[in-house]
Amino acid sequence: MAAAAIRTEGLTKYYGPVIGIEDLSLEVAPGQVYGFLGANGSGKTTTIRLLLDLLRPSRGRASVLGVDCHRDSLAARRLIGYLPGDLPIYPDLSAEGYLQYLSRLDGRPVSSAYLQRLLKRFDVSDLDRGRRLRDQSHGMKQKIGIIQALMAEPPLVILDEPTAGLDPIMVQAFRETVAELRRSGKTTVFLSSHVLSEVESMCDRIGLIRGGRVVATGTIEDLRRDAARRVTVTFSSSVPPPAIRIDGVTVRSHGDREWQLEIRGPVGPMVAALAGLPVHDLAIEPFRLEEYVARFYGERA
Amino acid sequence: MIALLRRSIAQARYVLIGSAVLLTGFQLVIVGQAAEIQRSQSFGRIAELLPGFLQRGLGSRAMLLATFKGTVAFGYFHPVVCLLVAVVAMYFTTEPAHEVEAGLVDLELARSLPRWRLLARSLTLSHLAAIGGIVLMALGTSLGGALFDTAGMDMPEFSLRGRLLVNLLGVASCFGAFALLVASLSKRWATAFTTGALTAVVTYLVDFLSIGWRPMRVLNWLSPFHYYPALSVIAGDAPVARNVAILFAAAAAFAAAAFWQFQRRDL
Numbered sequence: 001m002a003a004a005a006i007r008t009e010g011l012t013k014y015y016g017p018v019i020g021i022e023d024l025s026l027e028v029a030p031g032q033v034y035g036f037l038g039a040n041g042s043g044k045t046t047t048i049r050l051l052l053d054l055l056r057p058s059r060g061r062a063s064v065l066g067v068d069c070h071r072d073s074l075a076a077r078r079l080i081g082y083l084p085g086d087l088p089i090y091p092d093l094s095a096e097g098y099l100q101y102l103s104r105l106d107g108r109p110v111s112s113a114y115l116q117r118l119l120k121r122f123d124v125s126d127l128d129r130g131r132r133l134r135d136q137s138h139g140m141k142q143k144i145g146i147i148q149a150l151m152a153e154p155p156l157v158i159l160d161e162p163t164a165g166l167d168p169i170m171v172q173a174f175r176e177t178v179a180e181l182r183r184s185g186k187t188t189v190f191l192s193s194h195v196l197s198e199v200e201s202m203c204d205r206i207g208l209i210r211g212g213r214v215v216a217t218g219t220i221e222d223l224r225r226d227a228a229r230r231v232t233v234t235f236s237s238s239v240p241p242p243a244i245r246i247d248g249v250t251v252r253s254h255g256d257r258e259w260q261l262e263i264r265g266p267v268g269p270m271v272a273a274l275a276g277l278p279v280h281d282l283a284i285e286p287f288r289l290e291e292y293v294a295r296f297y298g299e300r301a
Numbered sequence: 302m303i304a305l306l307r308r309s310i311a312q313a314r315y316v317l318i319g320s321a322v323l324l325t326g327f328q329l330v331i332v333g334q335a336a337e338i339q340r341s342q343s344f345g346r347i348a349e350l351l352p353g354f355l356q357r358g359l360g361s362r363a364m365l366l367a368t369f370k371g372t373v374a375f376g377y378f379h380p381v382v383c384l385l386v387a388v389v390a391m392y393f394t395t396e397p398a399h400e401v402e403a404g405l406v407d408l409e410l411a412r413s414l415p416r417w418r419l420l421a422r423s424l425t426l427s428h429l430a431a432i433g434g435i436v437l438m439a440l441g442t443s444l445g446g447a448l449f450d451t452a453g454m455d456m457p458e459f460s461l462r463g464r465l466l467v468n469l470l471g472v473a474s475c476f477g478a479f480a481l482l483v484a485s486l487s488k489r490w491a492t493a494f495t496t497g498a499l500t501a502v503v504t505y506l507v508d509f510l511s512i513g514w515r516p517m518r519v520l521n522w523l524s525p526f527h528y529y530p531a532l533s534v535i536a537g538d539a540p541v542a543r544n545v546a547i548l549f550a551a552a553a554a555f556a557a558a559a560f561w562q563f564q565r566r567d568l
Contacts (some may be wrong), residue, residue, distance in 0.1 A: 052411050054568045074413045082411035088404035092312065104304040106412035148408075 003066030005030045005156050005188035006051065010060035013046050013212075020046040021212035023060070028205070030065070030155075031185045033178055035203035036192040039297045043212040044192045045085060048158055052082060064156050078108065081152060085160035085192070087145040091134035095124065095144045098133060099151065108152040118147045121173050138165040146174065157181070159191040163198060171198070178202050200289045210296050224287040228295075231261040231270070236280040246273055305409075305422040309396060317430060320389045324382065324434050325441040331376040332445025339369045339454050354513030362532040370455045371535060373445075377438060377465040378531035380509075384501055386434050386469060390477030391497040393427040397481075397563065399490035406568045416568075417560055424481060424556060431473035435466040461534070464541050468529045471548030475525040476501055478555035485563040525551070 006028040013020035021043035028034045038044045049055045051062055053073040062069040067076040090098060103110045119129070122143040133141060142165045149157055163171045175198070181187040182204075193199050199206055200220055208216040216223060230252070238256040248264040257280075263270055267284065274282075310317070338344055348367035356363045365371035376382060397419050400406045410416060439462055446456055457465075480497035487493040504524035511521035521527045528548050533539035 049407075049568075052407075054407060054410060056565065056567055074415060077411060078413040080411060082407070084404060084407040084411075086404060088408055090308070090312070090405075101304055101308060102408060102412070105409060105414055108412070 002030050003063070004028060005032065006034075006062070006064055006190060008047070008050075008060065008062040011047070011050060011057055011062050012059045013043075013050060013055055014058045019043075019212045020055075021050075021209070024209070024212065024214055025060075026207050026214050026217060028188060028190060030188050031182070032204045033182050033189040033202055034191070035199035035206040036190060036209065037194075037196070037199060037206055037293055038192075038209035042209045044209055045160060046212070047209070048082075048160055048190075048192065051158065052077060052080065078106065079154055079156050081149040081154035081157045083145050083149040083157075083159045083162055085164075087141055089133040089141060092132060094130050094132055095136065095140070096129040098144060099148055102148050103151065106152075108154070110151045111153065114153060115147070115151050118150055118177075121177060122147060122170060123173070139167060139170065142166055143170060146177075150177070153187070155186060156188045156190065159189065161193060162191055163193065163195060175202055196289045196293055206289075208293060208296055215296055220289065223289070223292055226264065227287050227292045228262045228264050229287065230285045231263050231267070232281075232283040233259045233261065233274065233279060234281045234283075235259075236278045239277055246270055249273075302418055302422060305418060306426060309393065309422060309426055313393065313426075316389065316392055317433075320385060320430075320434060321437050323385060325437045325444075327379070327382060328376045328438050328441030329445045329448065331379070332373055332442055332451065333449045335369050335372040336445075336449040336451050336454065338372065339451075344368055344372075358512035359532060362536050365532050365535050368455070369451075370457050371532075373442065374457045374461065374465060374531065374535050376442065377462070377469060378529065380505060382438070383469065383472060383526065383529070384505060386431055386473045387476040387501045388498055389434060390427045390431045390473040391480035391494060391501070393430055394423045394477045394481035395484040395487075395490055395493040395497060396423045396426075398484035398487040398493040401487070401568055402489050410568065416564055420481060420485065420556075420560055420563055423484075424477065427477035427481075428470075428474060431470055431477065434473075435470055439466060457535070464534050465531060468531070468534060468541060468545055468548075471545045471552075472525045472529050474552040475548045475555070478552035478559065482555045482559040482562065485559040485566065 004027045006026065009025050011024040012022050024043070024047060036044055036047070046055065050057055051064060051069050053069050053076065057070065064076050065079050067079065069076045090101070093101065099115070124140070124143060124147070128136070128140060133144070136144070142162075146159070146162055149159060163174055166174060178189055178191075179202070181189055191199075191203070203220070205217065205219050206223070207214050216226070218226070235257045242251050242254050242259050242261075246269045249270050250262045252260040252262050254260070261270065263284075271282075338347065344367045348364055351363055351367060366375060400409065400419060406419070409419065442457075442462065445451075476497065479500065480493060483496045484490075484493040487496075505526050507517055508521050508524040508526035511517035511527075525548055528544040530539050530544070534541055
């Protein structure tokens with residue numbers, strides 16, 4: 001069996017009395033696109049920086065593709081391409097100089113053809129490549145950041161807020177790139193993002209982190225099944241207060257002609273319980289990742 | 302490593318050029334001044350102007366400052382020169398703190414680059430800059446000798462210049478390694494650099510004040526400048542090898558502590 005692309009076991013990081021992450025265990029299978037979600041300060045960047053051995057864990061362990069991130073840090077980092085959330089630059093370097101410098105740092109070979117393809121896809125012209133980074137727009141710097149993370153074709157790409165500052169066309173270019181990586185099956189993409197529609201459309205699985213712990217993980221379908229959905233039942237005539245006693249169904253409010261319910265799991269038992277009542281309409285709100293995630297953010301707040 | 306070195310040199314090019322001009326120019330000026338005083342036979346008057354506490358603290362060696370040879374050699378232990386060489390050394394060794402502060406370590410160390418290489422790069426550059434600086438100082442003295450027609454004057458011998466400059470290199474190395482240790486503990490470049498620079502100034506003052514103020518002699522062994530007794534070196538009675546060994550041993554200890562600390566810290 002292939003080693004997990006990312007595996008953390010009880011990974012914990014304390015900053016003095018402050019919890020960075022605590023007992024964080026997650027597993028990302030090779031070839032997946034994994035969305036790592038959480039509010040600001042929830043521990044996403046701490047987790048990523050532990051994987052890169054930039055932070056030392058308080059306890060627990062992490063590995064990438066079977067290589068321990070701390071004990072065999074160099075070998076682990078050789079497998080990773082990383083885009084930091086706040087891309088640091090050398091202002092005096094041109095985009096080309098920046099990419100050359102970074103590729104020389106660890107000596108991983110960069111295929112010229114692949115680099116050209118990335119530059120073309122992200123619309124980085126020869127003129128842009130020659131300009132100093134200090135003179136480039138935020139979006140252009142972000143594109144260069146994405147390219148530097150991908151150019152060595154690492155088996156694991158970790159991207160922290162990759163589309164921040166990109167225009168819609170470049171967001172699309174980024175999505176195409178991720179889709180291409182997924183199709184190749186050779187690269188695992190671990191991305192943290194606040195753009196939930198993007199995560200929903202690109203990721204095979206997501207993990208939701210809150211207060212330094214993973215509070216939900218699974219495919220979008222898993223989350224859909226797990227998520228509470230609001231159901232509005234309207235009646236054609238007055239009905240008595242609901243007396244529904246079904247697992248997974250909660251009455252949120254009720255009136256003479258309308259009930260607001262919350263349901264988890266299949267709707268069949270609820271529909272059966274409504275039989276015999278003068279149901280005029282039944283509206284089930286579709287699953288929306290934004291609401292699902294916002295609920296977790298809200299709980300934290 | 303070469304890529305790291307080239308990047309750091311490119312970033313620090315103006316500091317390097319500026320300090321090179323200052324150090325070379327200073328020697329030229331001091332040789333020119335000494336030659337002028339020698340020609341006007343004014344060293345006797347300078348001897349009379351030496352502060353009493355210096356004469357009491359340094360004894361007969363103070364008179365060396367009132368000679369052509371001593372004045373030219375003063376270019377190698379003038380406070381501005383000593384502090385400038387130390388500060389340039391510290392400028393390079395505090396670079397890791399800048400890389401942490403600016404987040405550049407996230408790019409560099411996300412690759413398969415060992416942490417120690419960042420410190421090794423900085424330490425190497427710090428020493429190269431200090432060596433380059435003292436070589437330029439020596440060249441400045443020779444150039445000054447040629448420009449200001451000092452033939453027949455008592456220029457410091459090459460061996461004496463060598464001893465003074467190696468001793469100065471030891472001081473720069475010690476401060477550079479000290480600043481490396483501070484940088485390995487810091488998340489802010491300004492914190493590391495200011496701490497190093499202030500330490501250099503304070504330890505210089507401690508050593509200088511101990512010449513005329515006995516209570517300060519309790520502390521002066523802590524100052525790297527204590528191990529650069531330039532007038533004694535000129536007089537030929539300083540244990541140069543021992544002093545240089547102490548300075549480089551301290552530098553090695555600071556550097557070892559810095560590597561250990563940087564390896565275990567969060568970045």
